[in-house]
Amino acid sequence: MKGVTLIVLLLSIINASAQFTISGIVKEQTTKSPLVGASISINGTDKGVTTDEKGVFLFSSSYKKLKIEISYVGYETKRIELELERDTFLTIFLENEALEEIVITDNRPIIDKIGHSEMTIERINLTPTILGEIDPLKSLVFQSGISGGAEGTSAIHVRGGNADQNLMLLDGTRVYNQGHLLGILSVFNPSTVQRVNIIKGGFPANYGGRLSSVIEIQTKSGEKEENELSIGTISSRFFFQKKINQKLSIMAAARLSNLAIYTLPLQFSTESRDERTGYWMYDTNFRLNYKITSNDFLTFSIYHGRDYFFQSEMDDSGVSGIYYDYESSQLSWGNNVANLKYTHLKGAHSFSAQLAYSSYGLNWRQEELGFDNATFSNFSERKIRNESLLQDVSLTVKHEYQTKKWQHIIGGEGILHNFKPSDASLEKLGESFPLPFETKTYQTLETAFFYQTTYNPTERLRIEGGLRFSINQGIDKTFFNIEPRVSVAYKTSKNSALKINYSKMIQPMHLLSTSASGFPTDVWIPISEQFESQIAHQIDGGFQIKIPKGISERPLNIGFEVFYKKMNNLVNYTNSLPLLLSVSQRWDLLLANNGQGQAYGAEFSISKEKGKLKTWLAYTLQWSYRQFDELNNGNWFAHLYDRRHDLSLTSSYNLSKKWDISTNFVFATGLPYTSNNTTIMDLDGFPIVFATEKHGERLPNYHRLDIVFNYKKTGKRGRVVQWSFGIYNTYAQRNIFSLDKSIELLDIDEEEIAFIYDFRGLSFLRAIPFVTYTIKL
Amino acid sequence: MKSINIFLLFMLLMTSCDLYSPLPIESNDENPKLVVNALLDGHATNKLRVHISQSQPLVSDTNKILLANLYLDDAVVLFFENDELIDTLIHSGEGYYQLTNEIIPTVNYTYRLEVFHDDFENVKTEAVLFPEEANVTTSIRTAVAHSNKDIIRFSIDDEAAVSNFYEMEAESKVDSVMENAYISFGGIIPDVACGLGVLIFPDYCFDGESFTNEFEITNTDVTKVIFTLHTVSESYYKSYQNQQGTTLDAFQQVFAEPSTYYSNVENGYGIFYARNTVQIEL
Incomplete structure (x- = not known):
């Protein structure tokens, strides 16, 4: 550690001569609220910085004369010439363009676009998903290299990785379950989201703990005055942010599933007393920003979300209020996230410390009541309870320093995990029944120290290098890993760049998933000698080119990337699938370990982000395979979400000042599945059907077209009202959501057995219209 | 009325999901x-x-x-x-x-x-x-209160450091005829790994220790039960x-x-x- 610190100091001294620090804050002209993610490019070059969550930027320069350009989506670009004699602090106001059309422009330097994607809320708003719901996470599948899971779910797979291999950060804190409503919605309320950053390759060393991607969801800063009420088909939400005074601003939001309203008649009608079903979902966000001094900031944010499903059935005994064979089930699950972050800015230095808490739990209860004819009363026949829980407490400390040619990030993080994969109990007739295992809570510690540096030897060349030293204490063994990260980028012209990256990633936890991620049967487990940390080596690279206005009518952004990823120590259920929520502490007996994976492919994207017609096209060609000694006779097989071709085309067209239309077209190769293809007789002469190869078949290709019309009107008091009407899966394509099979025995005698084996795909969500009403107060 | 219409519309949409396509x-x-x-x-x-x-x-x-x-x-x-x-x-x-x-x-x-x-x-x-024969230490048949069921509860002493696998069977005698008894588990959590609620189970969770398990059978007219435990x-x-x-x-x-x-x-x-x-x- 000392060595690294010395290197940083040495580099600082070398580069400290004739340096000026330019820092400042970018604000909106009208509301004076800070603009997060505004781009500041220097001397018309590709070198630049973006403002942080306080709207603050800083960089160093040895030039005395400097031109900077400040731009932000939907705001007029401002150019400033500076003559520097000392460190300078700027307050820059950007004026909102009187928009007749939505401007969605990715203003990041061209080098930063390779391996990294960004989705602003304006872009996310163009891609409504099921039933018109805007979803920050599900919109990511419109990016190249990112595939969705099963139809309708919020699971995503980046570059052939598993769903658990994405580091999901909500304002810097890990979130472990991203699905509401069995995955139909993600847990991120779109009203609160400012932007989503995705890193698919060339991972900086300050990120770790997952193999395939980093997905940062950045919520709104709370410094712009805004109130919003939205009523959709699936959920309704309320959001507001307000600047209380010069130092304090807050943001709060709540969202509730409308399913609860739809099922109210079922819950309370007297006719349906004997059978009740209900599903509630809600989540809340709160964020507070406090400016201690002009250089010191404090942020505190909380997220709480819960899904609650219940079902009860009863047979009336015939006597009022007395039931026979009453059975009720309750299932609930959700996340809690909280973090407190302190940021200090001084000159070219930035220091931050974050204390965070994150938990994900699921809880299942079932009770059966019997009826005693002798005493004429109900009695508790049996009660079953099972819980699974993961809790984290983490501390992250980071120091950033920038000179003319160098940028350094150094820091560390420690995460204390408490895993309780299963805590089950059983009561029969009021007495506890002994289970053959004890509930255990496993405590593991994930520690990492990181150093990341960026060196710009020339205007065109950028070299990034990083080292992450991670110490992961598992159940019965501690693992030491060094994770090197290297990235070289070269700007071939003003509008084009090449980049190549290598990353080694470590993931010190596993997700046991029996289905699409987001479903409440998913359980996180710790690492141990038997189930070691997942490891990935990834090489990726590509080029970006911007065809400026003049050559084409409007600027075009074109990107091409290739990647190869090798994964080790993967874990999968063996053939013995556990029943729903019956995962015991002996989950270790149900798993195949030391699995391997490899994924490789190419990505292509093209976008036109200005003009009346805006278009984004993303295409991924990909192969993703897995191998476990215990599965498929040890042979490699296609990953469950391996899609050879994955194409999406999103377009938006401004019809008038008030109307616009957007469309999404998606095409993807059908998912692999295992199909029974052989029959044999068992020892007693009964037929058995089975598959000879895992994931040997493919479902039909997936494709659909969504169309959305938006009508926006500004009222007399400045209230903006928006109606969205659309159809999901407009041409009613039968995309398969799940599989079903059955055997119907036709005839059995001494000479012949005849049966029909029926294997079917269930289609889900065909040509569904939707309407959403939003008012900004 | 409005909410009922919305509910009906929603149910219509959701039921439109129920469409199957045969997969060859x-x-x-x-x-x-x-x-x-x-x-x-x-x-x-x-x-x-x-x-x-x-x-x-x-x-x-x-x-x-x-x-x-x-x-x-x-x-x-x-x-x-x-x-x-x-x-x-x-x-x-x-x-x-x-x-x-x-x-x-x-x-x-x-x-x-x-x-x-x-x-x-x-x-x-x-x-x-x-496998040697299972060492069954206790086996009890008791009637379940409020029902027409019997519980068969048994304990086995498992041999240490040896992987054993057990299979349960039961026959009941009704009107002088022996027939296979239908075994149910009375709400015990089905657990493939540890043997509760399943007919065949390993000793992973109780290797070398005493283990108690149980199941239920219908006792209507049953005069005798033959409980069989295989080691497989x-x-x-x-x-x-x-x-x-x-x-x-x-x-x-x-x-x-x-x-x-x-x-x-x-x-x-x-x-x-x-x-x-x-x-x-x-």
């Missing part, structure tokens, strides 16, 4: 293989049951299995004990083969079957008569696990990982396993 079964290009299913039973009168057949591709429409075509009556079946040939089995009808000599299987001996047929690749499979080979347990997986995958899980077939027959399909048995009358 891709033809299995694999040549048919020999299927050997065999049980070496240390407790039964017929110590070795062997059934030889061939596999058949599954098709999308009606599958007709002509048993006469499937059963193989002309295979050569050799039976080895610790690599020593001890018998050549003879066909006894409908694909079943039987010993020509009486044998007494020995615990911890390895038994092997080798099967030869002109039309198929030769196959072999082996099993160890590994690991291959049989794996085969059972596998079949559990194949039955579960399609029903509860969206795109769950289905099972592929488990077999301990080299170059073929089927299971050869051994077992020992304890029977208790309650």
Whole structure:
């Protein structure tokens, strides 16, 4: 550690001569609220910085004369010439363009676009998903290299990785379950989201703990005055942010599933007393920003979300209020996230410390009541309870320093995990029944120290290098890993760049998933000698080119990337699938370990982000395979979400000042599945059907077209009202959501057995219209 | 009224999901293989049951299995004990083969079957008569309050440092006739790993310790219950696990990982396993 610190100091001294620090804050002209993610490019070059969550930027320069350009989506670009004699602090106001059309422009330097994607809320708003719901996470599948899971779910797979291999950060804190409503919605309320950053390759060393991607969801800063009420088909939400005074601003939001309203008649009608079903979902966000001094900031944010499903059935005994064979089930699950972050800015230095808490739990209860004819009363026949829980407490400390040619990030993080994969109990007739295992809570510690540096030897060349030293204490063994990260980028012209990256990633936890991620049967487990940390080596690279206005009518952004990823120590259920929520502490007996994976492919994207017609096209060609000694006779097989071709085309067209239309077209190769293809007789002469190869078949290709019309009107008091009407899966394509099979025995005698084996795909969500009403107060 | 309309609209939308498309079964290009299913039973009168057949591709429409075509009556079946040939089995009808000599299987001996047929690749499979009889320490039959059910609760002393696999069975005597009793588990959590709520379970969770398990049977007119506890080979347990997986995958899980077939027959399909048995009358 000392060595690294010395290197940083040495580099600082070398580069400290004739340096000026330019820092400042970018604000909106009208509301004076800070603009997060505004781009500041220097001397018309590709070198630049973006403002942080306080709207603050800083960089160093040895030039005395400097031109900077400040731009932000939907705001007029401002150019400033500076003559520097000392460190300078700027307050820059950007004026909102009187928009007749939505401007969605990715203003990041061209080098930063390779391996990294960004989705602003304006872009996310163009891609409504099921039933018109805007979803920050599900919109990511419109990016190249990112595939969705099963139809309708919020699971995503980046570059052939598993769903658990994405580091999901909500304002810097890990979130472990991203699905509401069995995955139909993600847990991120779109009203609160400012932007989503995705890193698919060339991972900086300050990120770790997952193999395939980093997905940062950045919520709104709370410094712009805004109130919003939205009523959709699936959920309704309320959001507001307000600047209380010069130092304090807050943001709060709540969202509730409308399913609860739809099922109210079922819950309370007297006719349906004997059978009740209900599903509630809600989540809340709160964020507070406090400016201690002009250089010191404090942020505190909380997220709480819960899904609650219940079902009860009863047979009336015939006597009022007395039931026979009453059975009720309750299932609930959700996340809690909280973090407190302190940021200090001084000159070219930035220091931050974050204390965070994150938990994900699921809880299942079932009770059966019997009826005693002798005493004429109900009695508790049996009660079953099972819980699974993961809790984290983490501390992250980071120091950033920038000179003319160098940028350094150094820091560390420690995460204390408490895993309780299963805590089950059983009561029969009021007495506890002994289970053959004890509930255990496993405590593991994930520690990492990181150093990341960026060196710009020339205007065109950028070299990034990083080292992450991670110490992961598992159940019965501690693992030491060094994770090197290297990235070289070269700007071939003003509008084009090449980049190549290598990353080694470590993931010190596993997700046991029996289905699409987001479903409440998913359980996180710790690492141990038997189930070691997942490891990935990834090489990726590509080029970006911007065809400026003049050559084409409007600027075009074109990107091409290739990647190869090798994964080790993967874990999968063996053939013995556990029943729903019956995962015991002996989950270790149900798993195949030391699995391997490899994924490789190419990505292509093209976008036109200005003009009346805006278009984004993303295409991924990909192969993703897995191998476990215990599965498929040890042979490699296609990953469950391996899609050879994955194409999406999103377009938006401004019809008038008030109307616009957007469309999404998606095409993807059908998912692999295992199909029974052989029959044999068992020892007693009964037929058995089975598959000879895992994931040997493919479902039909997936494709659909969504169309959305938006009508926006500004009222007399400045209230903006928006109606969205659309159809999901407009041409009613039968995309398969799940599989079903059955055997119907036709005839059995001494000479012949005849049966029909029926294997079917269930289609889900065909040509569904939707309407959403939003008012900004 | 409005909310009812919205609800009806929503239900209409959701029910429109219920659409099935048949998925064709891709033809299995694999040549048919020999299927050997065999049980070496240390407790039964017929110590070795062997059934030889061939596999058949599954098709999308009606599958007709002509048993006469499937059963193989002309295979050569050799039976080895610790690599020593001890018998050549003879066909006894409908694909079943039987010993020509009486044998007494020995615990911890390895038994092997080798099967030869002109039309198929030769196959072999082996099993160890590994498990001793289960050491059942208590077995109680008690009536469940408020119901017409009996609980059969039993405890076993498991041998330490040895992997044992157990299988439960029960028969009940109703009107002087013995018949298989329907076993239910009265709400015990089904747990593949640790044996609760399943008929076949390993000793992973109680290796070397005493273990209590129970199940329920209907007691209407039952005069006698015969409770049977087998100790079985690991291959049989794996085969059972596998079949559990194949039955579960399609029903509860969206795109769950289905099972592929488990077999301990080299170059073929089927299971050869051994077992020992304890029977208790309650």
